Amino acid sequence: MITVENLSYTVANTCILKDISVTLPKGGITALIGPNGAGKSSLFSHIARLLPLQTGRISVEGLEVSPSNRQALSRKLAILPQEVHFATRLTVKELVQFGRYPHCQGRLRSEDHAMVTAALEAFGLMSLADRFLDTLSGGQRHKAHVAMTYAQDTDYLLLDEPLNNLDIAASRALMALLRRLADEEGKTIVIVLHDINFAAQYADHLVVLKDGCIEREGKPAEMVTGALLADVFGTDAQVAVVDDTPFVMP
Amino acid sequence: MRAKSLWICCLLLVVCCVLFMTLEARGNWDFVLWFRGRKLAALLLVGAAVSTATLLFQTISRNHILTPSIMGFDALFTLIVTLAVFTFGAAGYNHLPVEVVFFVNLALLIAAALILFGTLLGQYRVDLMRMVLTGIIFGILFRSLTSFIFRMIDPSEFATIQVNSYARFNYIDVNLLGLATVLTSVTLVFCWRMRRQLDVLGLGFEIATNLGEHVARRQKQALVLVAVLVAVSTALVGPVAFLGLLVVSIARLVAPNETHATLLPLSAVIAGIVLVGGQAILERGLGMSTPLAVVIDFVGGFVFLALLLRKGWT
Numbered sequence: 001m002i003t004v005e006n007l008s009y010t011v012a013n014t015c016i017l018k019d020i021s022v023t024l025p026k027g028g029i030t031a032l033i034g035p036n037g038a039g040k041s042s043l044f045s046h047i048a049r050l051l052p053l054q055t056g057r058i059s060v061e062g063l064e065v066s067p068s069n070r071q072a073l074s075r076k077l078a079i080l081p082q083e084v085h086f087a088t089r090l091t092v093k094e095l096v097q098f099g100r101y102p103h104c105q106g107r108l109r110s111e112d113h114a115m116v117t118a119a120l121e122a123f124g125l126m127s128l129a130d131r132f133l134d135t136l137s138g139g140q141r142h143k144a145h146v147a148m149t150y151a152q153d154t155d156y157l158l159l160d161e162p163l164n165n166l167d168i169a170a171s172r173a174l175m176a177l178l179r180r181l182a183d184e185e186g187k188t189i190v191i192v193l194h195d196i197n198f199a200a201q202y203a204d205h206l207v208v209l210k211d212g213c214i215e216r217e218g219k220p221a222e223m224v225t226g227a228l229l230a231d232v233f234g235t236d237a238q239v240a241v242v243d244d245t246p247f248v249m250p
Numbered sequence: 251m252r253a254k255s256l257w258i259c260c261l262l263l264v265v266c267c268v269l270f271m272t273l274e275a276r277g278n279w280d281f282v283l284w285f286r287g288r289k290l291a292a293l294l295l296v297g298a299a300v301s302t303a304t305l306l307f308q309t310i311s312r313n314h315i316l317t318p319s320i321m322g323f324d325a326l327f328t329l330i331v332t333l334a335v336f337t338f339g340a341a342g343y344n345h346l347p348v349e350v351v352f353f354v355n356l357a358l359l360i361a362a363a364l365i366l367f368g369t370l371l372g373q374y375r376v377d378l379m380r381m382v383l384t385g386i387i388f389g390i391l392f393r394s395l396t397s398f399i400f401r402m403i404d405p406s407e408f409a410t411i412q413v414n415s416y417a418r419f420n421y422i423d424v425n426l427l428g429l430a431t432v433l434t435s436v437t438l439v440f441c442w443r444m445r446r447q448l449d450v451l452g453l454g455f456e457i458a459t460n461l462g463e464h465v466a467r468r469q470k471q472a473l474v475l476v477a478v479l480v481a482v483s484t485a486l487v488g489p490v491a492f493l494g495l496l497v498v499s500i501a502r503l504v505a506p507n508e509t510h511a512t513l514l515p516l517s518a519v520i521a522g523i524v525l526v527g528g529q530a531i532l533e534r535g536l537g538m539s540t541p542l543a544v545v546i547d548f549v550g551g552f553v554f555l556a557l558l559l560r561k562g563w564t
Contacts, residue, residue: 048456048459048460049459050455050456050459067464070459070462070463070464071462073462074460074461074462075462078460079456079459079460080460081456081457081460084453084454084456084457085454086312086452086453086454086457087308087312087313087314087452088449088452088453088508089502089508090508091507094507094509098449098450098453098457098461099461101446101450101461101462102461102462105446106446106447106449106450107446149460152460152461
């Protein structure tokens, strides 16, 4: 359970988040959705401790998100930021090995090697293990990054717009994989999504943000309606229902 | 594989050292070994200091193009020395013990580096373009201030600092050698112990934070280490503009992987080869016709341009 209490965030006199209090449930996939500029990524960055807290409190299963809990948090909460690129030339395996850093501080023990192999296998990356990241396609590289967070072996996994730059096949494969992690391994997955249809299809819980406030939250089947799109997104799109799942007509 | 490239480089370094010590050696061997041995030690020390400083700086600023000297670190050190001579006068400056002067300069350099570059690196996202521009402007500022003071002081004082403002591998200031050896060794041990954390820092602010690193604090620690190493090398041989960039780029080319456990020793050994081998060839083979610093800056400058053109800004 991730608890956010009275979180406000102001940049250059603009209020990005306004006194947000929300509880993200343990287990399953929780999707943060909302129009551009609603504060989804800011909320994500605060939970992921990428931005310093100005006001308010955030805790993950009672463990406060603060600089002094850095290492304990890195064993409880793994984050995958948007658009990661770094200057270092790494192979897939080397990247996934970094996922074990919170547990072994870089000195890999046999159980860490086992976990790395398990992560590579779970994501079908064994054949690519020794390839350099810059020789992979966008989808494969993305998978390698998710595999790193998987190797981190945390109960919570936070992803910021992971479907950006992925085609439909890669997007579906990634979401199915996250679904499997939630269902089979009991992980809690919090994901910032742009595409409401993906959120409706794969998430268990939706949190809708608008203008820096939590607008509403609940189950996707009840939430995704024409009214939501009109009120929050300001567009009068039609919503169809296919196999009990709402579907926004583009 | 990792061991192989390192061993080959070590072997080359040993060959260079032997050549440096024995080529055209005439007269009393005791004297030759003592005289050249000190220079050799200084060159190896400078090589290790410059390459490590460059590697650390590239890691914390997350790019393979910038180096402490391009960012104006050693120009800052020269400025501090110049200011000291200007304030105390050449006589007063030369009266002070070398060690005291060095430590005061070092403390000032560390403080200035933390203020100037610490704030720049501490941002949420490091903007490379801004770093480059800031570095160039700092560099020009420090050099202009130095030459401004040059014009104001009297000629005898000018001679005191002139030695400090150009790279010189022929006339190494051996007074500081003992202190420099101790300081560099201690700093290098710290760098080596930080190698795994440095690997993580190289992945960028977000991932390093995710993996539980305190990025801002580590960057400051690394900046202090960089400042110490730059101060030592600048005090010994003066500012060397492109040496670090050259040797670290070569190290990345021959290294089988980019972990700091590989790159730290490899780039130090390559720096040793470039300095000792280059100095042996230029001093004995070509009869001191060209200063080594000129050759290194010439080649290093080309490497800098090639990196800029090939990699762009990403």
